[in-house]
Amino acid sequence: MRAFLFALSLFWIGLTAPAVAQLPGQKAVAVELLAETNAPAAGETLTLALRMTPQPGWHGYWKNPGDAGVESRIDWTLPAGVAPGPIQYPVPQTLIIAGLMNYVYEGPYVQLVELKLPAGLATGTKLPLRGKYDFLACTDEICVPQSAELALDLTVGAPGAPRARQADFDRYRQALPKPLGSEAKFETANGRFRLAVPLPADMAVADPYFFPITDGALAYAAPQAVSRNGDMLIVETDAAGQTVPLVEGVLKIGPNQGLTLTARSGAVPAAGAALATGEAASGGSTTILAALGGALIGGLLLNIMPCVFPILSLKALSLAKAGGDERAARREALAYTAGVVLVCLALGGLLLALRAGGATAGWAFQLQDPRVILLLLLLVTAISLNLAGLFELPQIAGGERLARSGGASGAFWTGALAAFVATPCTGPFMGAALAAALVLPTAAALAVFAGLGLGLALPFLLLGFVPALRRMLPKPGAWMARLRRILSVPMFLTALGLAWILGRQSGVDGMAIGLAGALALALGLWWVGRRQENGLGWLPLAPAALAAMAAILLVPTASAPAEAKAKDMLGAEPFSEARLATLQSEGRPVFVYFTADWCVTCKVNEKTALERSDVADAFAARKVAVLVGDWTRGDAAIGRFLEAHGRSGVPLYLYYAPGRPARVLPQVLTTGMLTALPS
Amino acid sequence: MKPIVFAIAAVALAVPAAATQVGQPAPNFKLNDADGRTVSLADYKGKTVVLEWHNPGCPYVRKHYDSGNMQKTQAAARNDGAVWLTINSGAPGKQGHMSGAEAKALVAKEKARSTAYLLDPKGVVGKGYQAKTTPHMYIVDKAGTLVYAGGIDDKPTSDKADIAGARNHVLAALAEVQAGKPVSVATSRPYGCTVKYPES
Numbered sequence: 001m002r003a004f005l006f007a008l009s010l011f012w013i014g015l016t017a018p019a020v021a022q023l024p025g026q027k028a029v030a031v032e033l034l035a036e037t038n039a040p041a042a043g044e045t046l047t048l049a050l051r052m053t054p055q056p057g058w059h060g061y062w063k064n065p066g067d068a069g070v071e072s073r074i075d076w077t078l079p080a081g082v083a084p085g086p087i088q089y090p091v092p093q094t095l096i097i098a099g100l101m102n103y104v105y106e107g108p109y110v111q112l113v114e115l116k117l118p119a120g121l122a123t124g125t126k127l128p129l130r131g132k133y134d135f136l137a138c139t140d141e142i143c144v145p146q147s148a149e150l151a152l153d154l155t156v157g158a159p160g161a162p163r164a165r166q167a168d169f170d171r172y173r174q175a176l177p178k179p180l181g182s183e184a185k186f187e188t189a190n191g192r193f194r195l196a197v198p199l200p201a202d203m204a205v206a207d208p209y210f211f212p213i214t215d216g217a218l219a220y221a222a223p224q225a226v227s228r229n230g231d232m233l234i235v236e237t238d239a240a241g242q243t244v245p246l247v248e249g250v251l252k253i254g255p256n257q258g259l260t261l262t263a264r265s266g267a268v269p270a271a272g273a274a275l276a277t278g279e280a281a282s283g284g285s286t287t288i289l290a291a292l293g294g295a296l297i298g299g300l301l302l303n304i305m306p307c308v309f310p311i312l313s314l315k316a317l318s319l320a321k322a323g324g325d326e327r328a329a330r331r332e333a334l335a336y337t338a339g340v341v342l343v344c345l346a347l348g349g350l351l352l353a354l355r356a357g358g359a360t361a362g363w364a365f366q367l368q369d370p371r372v373i374l375l376l377l378l379l380v381t382a383i384s385l386n387l388a389g390l391f392e393l394p395q396i397a398g399g400e401r402l403a404r405s406g407g408a409s410g411a412f413w414t415g416a417l418a419a420f421v422a423t424p425c426t427g428p429f430m431g432a433a434l435a436a437a438l439v440l441p442t443a444a445a446l447a448v449f450a451g452l453g454l455g456l457a458l459p460f461l462l463l464g465f466v467p468a469l470r471r472m473l474p475k476p477g478a479w480m481a482r483l484r485r486i487l488s489v490p491m492f493l494t495a496l497g498l499a500w501i502l503g504r505q506s507g508v509d510g511m512a513i514g515l516a517g518a519l520a521l522a523l524g525l526w527w528v529g530r531r532q533e534n535g536l537g538w539l540p541l542a543p544a545a546l547a548a549m550a551a552i553l554l555v556p557t558a559s560a561p562a563e564a565k566a567k568d569m570l571g572a573e574p575f576s577e578a579r580l581a582t583l584q585s586e587g588r589p590v591f592v593y594f595t596a597d598w599c600v601t602c603k604v605n606e607k608t609a610l611e612r613s614d615v616a617d618a619f620a621a622r623k624v625a626v627l628v629g630d631w632t633r634g635d636a637a638i639g640r641f642l643e644a645h646g647r648s649g650v651p652l653y654l655y656y657a658p659g660r661p662a663r664v665l666p667q668v669l670t671t672g673m674l675t676a677l678p679s
Numbered sequence: 680m681k682p683i684v685f686a687i688a689a690v691a692l693a694v695p696a697a698a699t700q701v702g703q704p705a706p707n708f709k710l711n712d713a714d715g716r717t718v719s720l721a722d723y724k725g726k727t728v729v730l731e732w733h734n735p736g737c738p739y740v741r742k743h744y745d746s747g748n749m750q751k752t753q754a755a756a757r758n759d760g761a762v763w764l765t766i767n768s769g770a771p772g773k774q775g776h777m778s779g780a781e782a783k784a785l786v787a788k789e790k791a792r793s794t795a796y797l798l799d800p801k802g803v804v805g806k807g808y809q810a811k812t813t814p815h816m817y818i819v820d821k822a823g824t825l826v827y828a829g830g831i832d833d834k835p836t837s838d839k840a841d842i843a844g845a846r847n848h849v850l851a852a853l854a855e856v857q858a859g860k861p862v863s864v865a866t867s868r869p870y871g872c873t874v875k876y877p878e879s
Contacts, residue, residue, distance in 0.1 A: 068812040068873035070739075070835045098770070098802075098876035100811055134836060141774045143872035145738050145837035215868050241700055242866070 028058045028137040031148040033129075036169045039157025040127075043119035048152070049172055050087075050111040050133065057139045059104040062092035064213050065136065066220045067100040069143070072135035074113070074150070079127050081118030088112040090175040091250060091258035092211060097140050101220035103211055104138075110172040117156075127154040170636030177250045177258035178634055179649035182600050185266035186217070186247050193218040193239040196232045196268040197251055197261060198600040205253045208275055210235045212249040216242030229272030231600055236271060257634070259598055292451045299344075299455020326467065332411040333464020339415025341453035347419075348449030370506040370555050374514045377498040378548050379417075381518045382525060384495055387488035389481070390522075391529030415460075419453055506556045517551025520544050569616040575629035577641065580656070583625045589678055590656040591619065594629040594638060601667060602651040609669035622678035701828050701865045705819040708804045710766065710797040713782040718764070718795050725821050727761040727856055729753075729849060731793065732768060732805060732874060734775030734813035735785055738837045739871030743814060744789050746839040748847075752831070753792035756853055765793040768805030770877035775813070776800060802876040812871035816849050820856050827852040829867030 032051040131150035222238035503511035524544020595602035653665035743749040769776035818827035832845035
């Protein structure tokens with residue numbers, strides 16, 4: 001009974017005045033209105049800040065409040081001609097209460113509103129700004145609509161006067177999401193909402209989340225799976241069931257960092273390497289089965305890839321050599337399968353462990369380290385030389401003996417090698433299954449990696465267990481040696497490809513070191529081959545192996561990004577208005593460009609037009625100075641400069657001929673356009 | 680007191696977990712009313728049924744009850760032969776949760792005109808219908824099809840003064856259902872406080 005009375009009393013308190021009951025004499029969220037300057041000039045756009053300070057335990061809402069809640073509103077009463085803009089919100093946080101999603105701010109936050117002042121106001125004119133600001137404040141338990149009376153009295157001042165709170169406002173502006181610039185795509189199918197956002201592949205992203213502004217397109221409380229497929233960031237979650245023509249929202253890409261974007265209906269590419277999001281992603285059993293099936297087929301297809309086929313053929317040869325021995329064939333097939341599956345599992349487990357550690361590693365991650373590439377290069381070179389007949393490996397040279405006894409371990413290591421070499425061959429058809437594996441629970445993901453290995457091993461397994469298939473294999477003979485020599489050709493080509501990758505990763509020096517290592521190894525193996533003819537051992541390989549190891553240690557691991565070189569090539573300096581003014585006063589032509597890591601258009605322009613030697617030559621010939629403004633972190637001075645040029649975001653390309661005003665260049669640059677500039 | 684509460688909590692049954700969408704059959708459910716009687720949606724087959732999600736402490740619910748707007752809407756619906764079920768999915772211990780006796784007292788005090796006040800302390804029916812806010816309104820037509828889901832009107836504020844100029848989505852939809860016409864605004868964004876479901 002006591003509990004009932006207590007509940008009843010709570011209920012009555014709740015009924016009459018929940019806000020007062022919770023917080024006697026104070027507001028759940030304190031609101032403060034500030035202007036960037038109290039003496040704005042006529043005709044300018046003035047920024048106002050609503051500084052919100054929630055009491056502990058309380059939160060305010062974003063523009064789209066989520067599953068419940070309401071949007072904030074301001075009813076302005078302003079002097080004639082003063083036009084208010086919309087409320088600008090910083091990047092919000094997610095808050096799930098009992099399965100319902102809320103898009104909120106749990107700590108202090110600042111919303112901005114811009115006011116356009118009419119031209120022709122006399123200095124000293126009073127500007128009384130009044131408004132009624134309605135917003136919702138909640139705890140996890142109760143919600144209280146808040147209403148704040150906004151009042152600020154400004155006086156029209158002289159143009160160009162310093163703004164008293166500019167530094168504070170620069171910080172507030174930095175917390176706002178930036179316009180992405182390029183258009184995103186979304187599609188809804190089978191109850192899933194999928195979004196593709198163009199974002200350069202090398203742009204670091206932390207804890208990504210898509211906050212939709214458009215209501216009804218996606219289920220707010222459903223977990224989001226975020227992955228990257230090249231220059232696309234893919235967000236996948238449950239659809240909410242309504243058909244919408246376009247989806248607006250904010251993509252969070254880091255703490256207090258976000259991009260506003262608009263997505264139109266269109267094709268969304270397959271998911272790629274998964275990115276860790278705040279919540280653990282989960283997958284149903286159908287997803288697991290689909291991923292497993294995809295992995296199996298993918299593994300099967302890998303068999304015909306040029307980097308795997310020679311190894312497979314090699315093994316098939318030895319199996320054919322084994323002749324009619326049923327048990328040996330099965331044992332070899334199983335050993336080969338075990339080797340393939342175990343290496344796939346090890347690579348998958350390593351990838352998952354790296355991901356758990358927060359690294360944004362993708363599949364084939366092991367090929368991002370030039371030392372691993374060099375190791376593969378040496379391995380492939382050795383295999384090629386072996387196939388070409390320069391020397392004989394004991395396993396293969398053993399022939400009959402190995403088919404009877406050591407065949408199993410030989411087959412195991414061949415399988416392991418096939419799996420390791422196959423990873424660079426994982427083409428686009430593998431992307432979907434692997435991405436699914438990465439968002440699945442660890443055990444299921446490992447099952448998918450095992451499926452990949454099983455697919456890779458399947459043809460050989462069949463060969464081992466179906467004698468009819470094996471009988472179709474031609475009888476061993478002199479043709480085998482010839483075929484082996486022929487198979488060395490694709491293997492040599494693989495080595496060439498690896499050398500090229502090594503060159504891409506660590507430059508000409510790295511490639512030279514790598515080739516020197518390969519040469520040392522080749523000479524050592526040649527010597528070994530000569531000695532084998534006389535029945536001698538493997539001793540000369542030791543110095544060759546040492547030289548190869550030295551090469552691995554020497555190869556430069558710090559990749560030399562082409563971008564940095566190109567920036568040096570143009571002699572670009574960081575942008576500042578002061579530096580621009582100095583260069584102009586020196587009478588030098590100046591090319592200014594603004595970029596950001598998340599801007600695909602900027603990166604494309606830099607790669608295809610700006611970072612070109614003919615542009616560098618043309619600029620150097622006329623002593624064109626180059627200034628770069630990097631807006632990735634939302635630098636406020638750059639933001640103001642962009643705004644002054646009528647842009648809300650990047651890219652922006654400006655050319656200042658001596659003594660002339662800035663010429664705004666198109667957003668898509670061509671080399672021809674740039675080389676023609678200085679003339 | 681306690682056994683009754685448990686008995687009420689125990690009778691939340693038969694709501695499929697699949698998403699409820701406008702244009703599809705409204706899932707059946709059974710809940711206890713304020714008097715402890717079991718009420719089932721199937722009991723009202725052949726009648727238009729309005730579902731209203733309720734929390735007595737939510738300011739947005741207060742807007743429509745203190746102004747008399749919700750009671751007026753309930754009376755208008757029932758005069759046209761519709762059934763009105765008010766559902767409270769507040770979990771025990773959370774703001775807005777009520778026992779049967781408390782609910783009866785509240786209904787009497789506020790002169791609410793609903794057919795029954797139903798208690799859903801486990802949130803099973805609320806989650807089955809994907810009720811997110813209080814108020815959150817649904818209309819089921821005589822054939823048992825869900826024909827409306829969303830807010831009570833188009834002014835998402837807590838200010839009573841906004842009721843006068845707002846479009847009452849529920850009354851408009853009921854009139855269209857009565858006239859045999861399709862519902863012109865079949866979904867809208869519900870507004871208000873979150874439903875206080877138990878933490879799962």
